[in-house]
Amino acid sequence: MSKVVVDKMAMQRALTRITYEIIEKNKGVNNLVLVGIKTRGIYLAKRIANRLQKLENKEVPVVGIDVTKYRDDIQHTDNEPAVLSDEAVSLKDKNIILVDDVLFTGRTINAALSAIAELGRPKNIRLAVLVDRGHRELPIRADFVGKNIPTSKQEIINVQVDEIDDQDSVEIDEK
Amino acid sequence: MTTRYLILEDGTSYKGKAFGAEATTTGEIIVNSNMLGYQEVITNQIYHNQIIVFTQPSIGNTGINHKSFEAIVTNSKGVVVKEYSNISTNRLGNLNLDLFLKQHNIPGIAGIDTRELTRRLNRKQTMKASIVDMDDEHAFDQLHATVLTNQQVNQVSTKAPFPNTGDGYNIVLIDFGLKYGILRKLADLDCNVIVMPFETTSQEIFDLDPDGVVLSTGPGSPRDLPDSVLQMIREVQKEIPMFAMGLGHELFALANDANVYKLDGEHHGSNHPIRQVITNQIIYASQSEGYAVDPKSIIHDQLLITYVDLVNGTVQGIRHRDYPAFSVQFSPDGGPGPQDSADLFEEFLENVSSQRR
Amino acid sequence: MIDNKIKKVLILGGGPSKIGNETELDAAAFQMMTALKKNGVQVLVIDNNPFSLTLSEVQPANVFIKEINLKNVLDVIKKESPDAIIPIAGGLRAIHVTQELLNQGILSDLGVRVLGISKESLKVINNPDKMKIAINSIDEPAVPSKIVRSESEAFEVVREIGFPVNIKKVSHKESTERIICNNAEELSDMLEDEFKDDSVCIIEKSIVGYKQIETVAVRDQTNTKILISGLENIDAVGVHSGDSIVISPVQTLGDIEYQSLRTATFKMMDLLNIVGLCHIQFALDPNDGSNYYITKINPLINSSSALAARSTGYPLVYVCTNLLLGNSLPEIQLHANYHRLTPIMEPTLDHVVIKMPVWPFDNVPEANQHLNTTMKSVGSTIGVGRTVEEAMLKALRSSQFSPRDVLPSMYEISSDELISQLIHPKSDRLLVLIEALRRGYQVDELEELTKINQFYFYKLKELLDVEELIIKEPMKLRTIEVAHDHGFGDGMMAETWHQPIEKVRELYHAAGEYPTYKAIEPSAGEFDQNIRSFYSSYEIENESSQESEKTALVIGRGGNKLGPNTAADYYTAEMLIQLHRIGYKTIVMNNNPNALSLSPQISDKQYIEPIQLGAILNIIELEKPVRVFIPGNRHFLLKQLKKYTGLNVQVLPPDQETGVVLPKDVTYALNFFVTQDESYFISTEKLISNNKSDLDYVTAYETPYVLGDEALQRDIEESKAHIQSSNWIGLVQILFNQNKKGESEYVGIRPLRLTETIFLSRATGINWVRALVRFYTKRLDINELMKNMPDMSNRVTHMQATFPFKQLNVKVDHANSSQEVGAKIKFRLVDDK
Structure with missing residues (x-):
């Protein structure tokens, strides 16, 4: 049985609040680049960028990255590129907001940091996640959190976004 | 008869x-x-x-x-x-x-x-x-x-603090002419509320160590209130998440250097479409306004416009750029009127929760 | 943003009218067509309702006069390859056809989209179980029910949901009744035998006596939603909402309750992903309005959405059609008469609208007149006023078809019958309530007996007080003022006081008092909108002024009854269109909320008023029309209007009852167009009677009726002789009978009935209403018209009346024409049978 813990309204609110908090912390959107982690992180990053644009009337670039090959816990063979963006965006000296759907062990984020490091040295990197479910295995902490959802390791957190899942929700499933 | x-x-x-x-x-x-x-x-x-x-x-x-x-x-x-x-x-x-x-x-x-x-x-x-x-x-x-009289807030605001207890966040609610709907919404979310008189100082608020501060609606012009109220807002918004409505919203705007003007005709109803800037979503809410925040006066380095009335173009919501403090002109609690924006109270508590981490 | 891929759309029509669907479907289809055309979309329509204006207004090549079923709709789709179909103006029949099309996967194969109704909502329509699951999935309440297999299970359920409950045995063999149990004893008794043969029961909370509230809302692609209207049923659950007196806006709910229904409506529309409109019904605990259930979800156009549009003045169908095409609410541009933001302003009213059902029992006396959960009314009328009393009385006056403004009453009902009807309501509900008050029943007693909110009894009592004042204080200005404020008409006072109506009118005119017309618009006076629908009140500001120097006033028929009424409404609409086209400013007066003729696109101005002498005179005095058209069954009005105004009053549609008919059998007729100088033969027509050859039972028609050339010539000659010796003009029908020997004999002469006039239009492709309007306004070139007469020899047109007997659960062997509820039409080639 799955249980909805964040519905459409709550998800929209969370993204809205994260957007405001980014403006607060970053003092505006200058020099800002959103880096979304494949797959849902990219859509969330795009939504945040869209909100920033509406408030500040400025385009904030969104870069998608695939971190599979940087994961130290997963075997990988292919050599696909990390950056999924259409155009070249330099991350050098930028304020980066790394965006993902769920923060769990921290290994994905760690991989993402490695990937970003290869693309130039940003001024700083902050982390925004829709859900923080606990159980960190690395010293990583999110700067912007949509919702803290304490979970057991046996549970699965299922984030769905309208763009690919036809609905916005966060559900908890039993393994 | x-x-x-x-x-x-x-x-x-x-x-x-x-x-x-x-x-x-x-x-x-x-x-x-x-x-x-x-x-x-x-x-x-x-x-x-x-x-x-x-x-x-x-x-x-x-x-x-x-x-x-x-x-x-x-x-x-x-x-x-x-x-x-x-x-x-x-x-x-x-x-x-x-x-x-x-x-x-x-x-x-x-x-x-x-x-x-x-x-x-x-x-x-x-x-x-x-x-x-x-x-x-x-x-x-x-x-x-x-x-x-222009001493309306003075006449309607509570003279002494009183509680509306709950098990959740500690909220200080400043009474400029309290609308019970605000209390009801905070109670629905289990807040532990203390209602304070309108001239409460920032120090008195800090002494209560609240998780959040709410500024209520109220009668009359925001300019009829003493500057000390604006001073309180400026000091508190830096430290504690804040949510203001109606007259509270107008005061919040004044405290952050925006202008408030008297509308040619007052508007009291729930039929105007209100656009949320960040999502383009249109909502309906109970509006009761004789004054409005002048959009031209908003200093973009200080405040963001968050809601706009599509009929008369009035600013319906603002948010501070640097602090988790926001306000709306309308009444998200309804009473009477739509509940489309009732989750602003939840948004406020999420700000509170986000700050407490 | 508008979806540019939609260039061609097929509208599924409503088919023949019936109980539950009268002219509102065609009115919606017509307005939809207007909006589609404005957006550059080609419109196709399929329908077999001969009285459909949409059929007349869509280009003939795009009209498919066929029954709406899977095969016919599919044929049209295959032949024409539309980009989309719109089923929401076609009632449940069109929805079913759409469901079948989707189930078979045909539409996706052909790349045809369905507009206005989502996959999600098609799944729940007419499937109560799926609907309940859907409702509960968004934390909204549906009426709780459960399947139980034992008495103990049953009691477990009851402990949760409480008494009373409905029990229904689930059996494969027979369909069983639902039985209500009010307490533990009844439940035990009831269940004693039920579980012996492993059978199961469905146990459901009974909501009889709950308050019924309806909402109508729209939603666009970007998720913006507006509540158009809340409708309060004065009768409680137990009486079908279509049979209840309905009031808008909602009067007896607090804001908190109302807002939770609004929110629930929106949540439901989000869940079902409805882009367009939705009508939802709720049942509320009368003692605790926060305890409510969603009982029905109708994501389609029906009489409730029609009432919502009519009562608010919100251009619902126009807006909805734009939503279907992909526009968002802020993008929709309306006619300049409206405020630019009207599509996106949530309507708020400063008037009261009350809908009164109209019953078929005069014409079908065999039917059970008790009101229950099966709808029985065939139409409705509305009263609009600035107070509840005023709206109530105007609705009551409008629902009475007596041409005189006599207030009906139930003086004579026995006290046993009165109590019985209070508990088991019958059709004259309001009059029974008034009579009970007159006899001294207390409000709390009545509230208990009827489950009707006390508020309405206070209002009715007020009306009784005013009636008493009228009786006690005749011919006083003060009395008239109070009476007017409460919706009483001049005619009623004149009748009560045995005075000519002009004496009453002179009395208040002398004091400078005249009715003030108020616009029916959705902003409660906030915006200056040039909206053209008005109702009367007696206040300070009159918002309506004389429309023009050349105005035609068309008086509608009022509420839909059995008989030729849907046809009459089409006729009225067509008259308005034709009068407008020849340069008149047109004004219509009517009070049927479903009326096609009240569609704002059809006339320049609409007055929603009782069709009674006083109200008509008021409008005539203000508008000074150069022509007045009144329908043919209003002799009293005709006489009085001629007397008081000396106006050019034209009876159109013609009287159905007049004519010179010998008491003989009839089998066929010849139709003529008769001018002052000449009569022109149009067609032969077979008259098919339900009862031998009795004219009263003729309810099917076929043209042509095949006669030999010689016989035809002889009949034409004979007909012309009869026409000459009569003074009939216009469309005239000569009736014949073919006797057993095969000889033709003359039976009578009458004006062509309006149903047959429309039938004739469909058969010939000539718009005969247009011809008549032009004829009476001296603009008709009859020779030109006759030149265009088509050759009808190879095609047979057949029209068959439809009846409400099945819905009323009665068996009638010989249905007569006064029992018609609608009609269907079909064509065939002469050789086919």
Whole structure:
């Protein structure tokens, strides 16, 4: 049985609040680049960028990255590129907001940091996640959190976004 | 039924039938176009100084009930309707609109062409009006001579703090003319609320160590309040998540160097589309406004515009760029009106929760 | 943003009218068509309702006069390859066809989209179980029910949901009744035998006596939603909402309750992903309005959405059609008469609208007149006023078809029958309530007996007081003022006081008092909108002024009854269109909320008033029309209007009852167009009677009726002789009978009935209403018209009346024409049978 813990309204609110908090912390959107982690992180990053644009009337670039090959816990063979963006965006000296759907062990984020490091040295990197479910295995902490959802390791957190899942929700499933 | 008159500053006189108290009254005359919720409207303290015209022609149909008080009293100056009904729905079957108004010495007048009156008032700037026994020259002289108080908040705000307990976040609610709907929404979310008088200082607030601060709605012009209130807002917003509504919103804007102006005509209703800037979503909410924040005066380095009224272009919501502090012109608690924006209270508590981490 | 891929759309029509669907479907289809055309979309329509204006207004090549079923719709789709179909103006029949099309996967194969109704909502329509699951999935309440297999299970359920409950045995063999149980004893008794043969029961909370509230809302693609209207049923659950007196806006709910229904409506529309409109019904605990259930979800156009549009003045169908095409609410541009933001302003009213059902029992006396959960009314009328009393009385006056403004009453009902009807309501509900008050029943007693909110009894009592004042204080200005404020008409006072109506009118005119007309618009006076629908009140400001120097006033028929009424409404609409086209400003007066003729696109101005002498005179005095058209069954009005105004009053549609008919059998007829100088033969027509050859039972028609050339010539000659010796003009029908020997004999002469006039239009492709309007306004070139007469020899047109007997659960062997509820039409080639 799955249980909805964040519905459409709550998800929209969370993204809205994260957007405001980014403006607060970053003092505006200058020099800002959103880096979304494949797959849902990219859509969330795009939504945040869209909100920033509406408030500040400025385009904030969104870069998608695939971190599979940087994961130290997963075997990988292919050599696909990390950056999924259409155009070249330099991350050098930028304020980066790394965006993902769920923060769990921290290994994905760690991989993402490695990937970003290869693309130039940003001024700083902050982390925004829709859900923080606990159980960190690395010293990583999110700067912007949509919702803290304490979970057991046996549970699965299922984030769905309208763009690919036809609905916005966060559900908890039993393994 | 006694014949009485509603007279306007522009010299118009309407003949009608008395109900409620047979007192003579003078106030600003405004139109409320909500279809239901007359009890909430009449007991909303923002109507201190004001005579309320209802466009919905049949008023009083559901009596006076426990759930619909926005304050336990009415501070309005009078009620103008096409028709009223003396229905009682309380268990003793004895309280109705007429009696409620009598208890609070507020006059009503019925049998008025409220549609004509509404159309007239919408074409003009806000006017004063009186409900009187005779529409003679003397009555008009009195009307013109009456100066309405600008000490409204002082008169309606609580003199002493009082609690509304709960198990959740600790919230300080500053009372500028408290609307119970705000308390109800905070109670729904288990907040532990302390209601404080309007002149509470930042230090007094800090001493209570709240998780969040709410500024209530209230009557009159924000400029009639002492600067100390603005000072309090400036100091508190830096430290504690803040949420302001109505008059609170206007004060929040003033505290952050925006301008507030008096609207040509007041708007009281729930029919205007309001656009949330960040999502383009359109919502409807109870609006009761005589003043508005001037969008041109907003310093973009300080404030973000978050909601806009699509009918008259007024700013309906702002947020501080640097602090988790935001405000809306409308009443997200409804009372009466839509619940489309009721989750702003949740948004506020999410700010609170985000700051506490 | 508008979806540019939609260039061609097929509208599924409503088919023949019936109980539950009268002219509102065609009115919606017509307005939809207007909006589609404005957006550059080609419109196709399929329908077999001969009285459909949409059929007349869509280009003939795009009209498919066929029954709406899977095969026919599929044929049209295959032939025409539209980009989308719109089923929401076609009632449940069109929805079913759409469901079948989708189930079979045909539409996706052909790349045809369905507009206005989502996959999600098609799944729940007419499937109560799925609907309940859907409702509960968004934390909204549906009426709780459960399947139980034992008495103890049953009691477990009851402990949760409380008494009373409905029990229904689930059995494969027979369909069983639902039985209500009010307490533990009844439940035990009831269940004693139920579980012996392993059978199961469904146990459901009974909501009889709950308050019924309806909402109508729209939603666009970007998720913006507006509540158009709340409708309060004065009768409680137990009486079908279509049979209840309905009031808008909602009067007896607090704001908190109302807002939770609004929110629930929106949540439901989000869940079902509805882009367009939705009508939802709720049942509320009368003692605790926060305890409510969603009982029905109708994501389609029906009489409730029609009432919502009519009562608010919100251009619902126009807006909805734009939403279907992909526009968002802020993008929709309306006619300049409206405020630019009207599509996106939530309507708020400063008037009261009350809908009164109209019953078929005069014409079908065999039917059970008790009101229950099966709808029985065939139409409705509305009263609009500035107070509840005024709206109530105007609705009551409008629902009475007596041409005189006599207030009906139930003086004569026995006290047993009165009590019985209070508890088990029958059709004259309001009159029974008034009579009970007159006899001294107390309000709380009545509230208990009827489950009707006390508020309405206070209002009715007020009306009784005013009636008493009228009786006691005749011919006083003060009496008239009070009476007017409460919706009483001049005619009623004149009748009561035994005075000519002009004496009454002179009395208040002398005091400078005239009715003030108020616009029916959705902003409660906030915006100056040039909206053209008005109702009367007696207040300060009159918002309506004389429309023009050359105005035609068309008086509608009022509420839909059995008989030729849907046809009459089409006829009225067509007259308005034709009068407008020849340069008149047109004004219509009517009070049927479903009426096609009240569609704002059809006339320049609409007055929603009782069709009674006083109200008509008021409008005539204001508008000074140069022509007045009144329908043919209003002799009293005609006489009085001629007397008081000396106006050019034209009876159109013609009287159905007049004519010179010998008491003989009839089998066929010849139709003529008769001018002052000449009569022109149009067609032969077979008259098919339900009862031998009795004319009263003729309910099917076929043209042509094949006669030999010689016989035809002889009949034409004979007909012309009869026409000449009569003074009939216009469309005239000569009736014949073919006797047993095969000889033709003349039976009578009458004006062509309006149903047959429309039938004739469909058969010939000539718009005969247009011809008549032009004829009476002296603009008709009859020779030109006759030149265009098509050759009808190879095609047979057949029209068959439809009846409400099945819906009324009665068996009638010989249905007569006064029992018609609608009609269907079909064509075939002469050789086919």
